[in-house]
Amino acid sequence: MRERPAPDLQGERQFEVVIGIRGNDRQDEESSSSRTETMRERIGRVKEDVRCLTEFYNIEVSSTRVRRLQRYFRQQLSDLKENEAFDRFDQSDKIDYLNLRNYLERNLRQLGFDGDKNESAIVLLPFASLLIRLCEDRQQMKAIDAKRAADDLFEAERQAIIMYKEIEHGQHHVSKNDAFRATNILQKLRSHLAEWFHFFKGYDPMFDWWVPEPYYKLDTAMERLSQIIREMLVGIKLGDEDAIVGEPIGRKALLTELDAEMIAYTPEELLKIADHEYTWCEAEMKNASQELGHEDWRDALEYVKNLYVAPGQQTQLIRDLADEATEYVKKHDLITVPPICEETWRMFMMSPSRQKVNPFFLGGRTIQVSYPTDTMDHEAKMMSMRGNNIHFSRSTVFHELIPGHHLQMYMNDRHRPYRRLFSTPFSIEGWALYWEFILWDKKFPETPKNRIGMLFWRMHRCARITFSIKFHLGLMTPQECIDLLVDKVGHERATAEGEVRRSFNGDYSPLYQCGYMIGALQLYSLRQELLGPGRMTEKEFHDRVMREGQMPIELLRALIREKRVTRDYKPSWKFYKSLE
Incomplete structure (x- = not known):
């Protein structure tokens, strides 16, 4: 086996994305329909666009992230399919067209699958939307209201404590897979919130006055909630880091x-x-x-x-x-x-x-x-x-x-x-x-x-x-x-x-x-x-x-083999001998 590389959906260039979309939801400017672009150039551009978008919109359970990526992938698919040059492409460009189409369609489907799974898991994290909003406001560089942020953290802690008690008393019955996903989401939210906290701490005197105490209490409450979900709903005892869970995706997927x-x-x-x-x-x-x-x-x-x-x-x-x-x-x-x-x-x-x-x-x-x-x-x-x-x-x-x-x-x-x-x-x-x-x-x-x-x-x-x-x-x-x-x-x-x-x-x-x-x-x-x-x-x-x-x-x-391919090509190759 090879060592698994870092996913392609990461990157460092984000400034152009911030300027391009902040404050509106207009049609993507990434469309290449107005200029000539080779397939190699198009693939390179899409790769960098996705790196930018996924690094900036980095909270995986955020509906803002999902909508932005869906809009981008749909726009790129539409732009690709409107390209009239396919029949004039050489074989290599035709294959690149199909590779890119497949990549875009696959990412769209994956967003849908992940969204369905997250929706089932997020019921254990009713405070998630509060934390996502705080972090995304910081990403968009909106002015922070320190008292309101403290109120949000206090409310999130209250909801985390209630959820802890409800699980402790057996009031929630979710699948092991949904509970396991919830713990993973919760740990990522803790990480995003820590980034948010340390961005302002020490730089904003009002933030330092209002926020640290409710933040630390919330972080403790989230850690306790994660532990009880793992123990009571997933079945992983404290300290058992070698447990194997996984998430079956089903035949359709x-x-x-x-x-x-x-x-x-x-x-x-x-x-x-x-x-x-x-x-x-x-x-x-x-x-x-x-x-x-x-x-x-x-x-x-x-x-x-x-x-x-x-x-x-x-x-x-x-x-x-x-x-x-x-x-x-x-x-x-x-x-x-x-x-x-x-x-x-x-x-x-x-x-x-x-x-x-x-x-x-x-x-x-x-x-x-x-x-x-x-x-x-x-x-x-x-x-x-x-x-x-x-x-x-x-x-x-x-x-x-x-x-x-x-x-x-x-x-x-x-x-x-x-x-x-x-x-x-x-x-x-x-x-x-x-x-x-x-x-x-x-x-x-x-x-x-x-x-x-x-x-x-x-x-x-x-x-x-x-x-x-x-x-x-x-x-x-x-x-x-x-x-x-x-x-x-x-x-x-x-x-x-x-x-x-x-x-x-x-x-x-x-x-x-x-x-x-x-x-x-x-x-x-x-x-x-x-x-x-x-x-x-x-x-x-x-x-x-x-x-x-x-x-x-x-x-x-x-x-x-220089096989004839069409823009709607589907897999058909039976490469294995008889299965009888």
């Missing part, structure tokens, strides 16, 4: 996400693909295990897990494995590896706290290595060492570095970087896992121990489809997801918990875990279509993919 990712399969069909791929993996695992003298593949897996290096030697192992994979793809002329890319990757060790969420390596511009420290107890040390053994690490290293994420990010930074706006896990993670497919076919894992190491990860990616889809369909609990990884893949329980915690408690999209296997299968199928006599070589194919940047793989296929 999954279908919407699949459409945005240009995946022409249903959730149920993805589950069938996962089962089919797992069956293949299990058969290969049995073959490799028998070569080691084990009838049960789980016994062979246990043997391989205990082939770890001694403390202090993991960094050199990673260095050697990285060199091995890099030299292999160069020797067999599989892809271009720029010298600076090969020269400049770096390594860091991961802290024990981060390993609870990321039990294996992270990669990209650097590789972050999971391995025990002297502060861990004996059980945690052994689980980390077994989970990051020599043969598991062999695949992880080339997945994270070369030809995986490090090479991918190096190329994406230099070739069509504007397409990073359309980043998708099916392309990002699919690319790295695709190389596990290719190197398997080329017998890179020569020994049965190395094959078992690669198959562990391939089975893991099948299980990721299963547990993430079933969780979001409401068919599996987080604990059942953990059990699946232990029972069907052979995870250490601690690493299984870390995987599920990262999937559901973090900022990963609902389909992120599907992106590994499904994206790899898409690229593998596209490779089969394009390689052969009189067509592309492997190196030409891999270099072309890297030079086109980020986008859904179905659109990448349409781009490379």
Whole structure:
């Protein structure tokens, strides 16, 4: 897996937005209909506009933010669709048109989904509107009335105390997911209010006279309210920071996400693909295990897990494995590896706290290595060492570095970087896992121990489809997801918990875990279509993919194959063999 980048919906340029919209709700001036603008320029402008807007309107539950973003996305969609030049575009511009249309439509839908979820959660925070108004007045640089602000804080504290008592006496019955979302909203509101408070404190004498006392009381009341929501409505006891909750999004939202990712399969069909791929993996695992003298593949897996290096030697192992994979793809002329890319990757060790969420390596511009420290107890040390053994690490290293994420990010930074706006896990993670497919076919894992190491990860990616889809369909609990990884893949329980915690408690999209296997299968199928006599070589194919940047793989296929596309193009590619 690569380290998750900061979202594109952040940025630093905000002055032009403030001037452009403050005090009125007129039509956007960002429309490009009055001048000539290339698709690349348009995408770059939209990216910067969204960075400005989302940084300025940074209170996620604010109706002001939602309306402003909706207005912007609708205006941009309208302006894009009114562009009469589509039929005169070359193939690259047509694909960029579709990527941008998809991006705008997806953001609009997401605002609607988030709004529905927030509405269900905000019932536990009746004072939220008071705090949002205070913070937004400050953003708009309206003059502050310190006494009125103190009154608002006093009223918000009163409502927080009432809500606390009502929850304490069992008067509120909301879903665990809504309650969990409410706690997240509440913590963000506390952060926004702290920013508001420290903006004025010490600079405005009337503010210092009226506001500090009610502010500190309110902050204490919000913290207590957050704790009782977590304990009584979510079921997370005080101090249990490792609890896994998550928010299932349901089948309808999954279908919407699949459409945005240009995946022409249903959730149920993805589950069938996962089962089919797992069956293949299990058969290969049995073959490799028998070569080691084990009838049960789980016994062979246990043997391989205990082939770890001694403390202090993991960094050199990673260095050697990285060199091995890099030299292999160069020797067999599989892809271009720029010298600076090969020269400049770096390594860091991961802290024990981060390993609870990321039990294996992270990669990209650097590789972050999971391995025990002297502060861990004996059980945690052994689980980390077994989970990051020599043969598991062999695949992880080339997945994270070369030809995986490090090479991918190096190329994406230099070739069509504007397409990073359309980043998708099916392309990002699919690319790295695709190389596990290719190197398997080329017998890179020569020994049965190395094959078992690669198959562990391939089975893991099948299980990721299963547990993430079933969780979001409401068919599996987080604990059942953990059990699946232990029972069907052979995870250490601690690493299984870390995987599920990262999937559901973090900022990963609902389909992120599907992106590994499904994206790899898409690229593998596209490779089969394009390689052969009189067509592309492997190196030409891999270099072309890297030079086109980020986008859904179905659109990448349409781009490379010069397929006819229309402005209302919809996903239709059935890249997987029969599901029967």
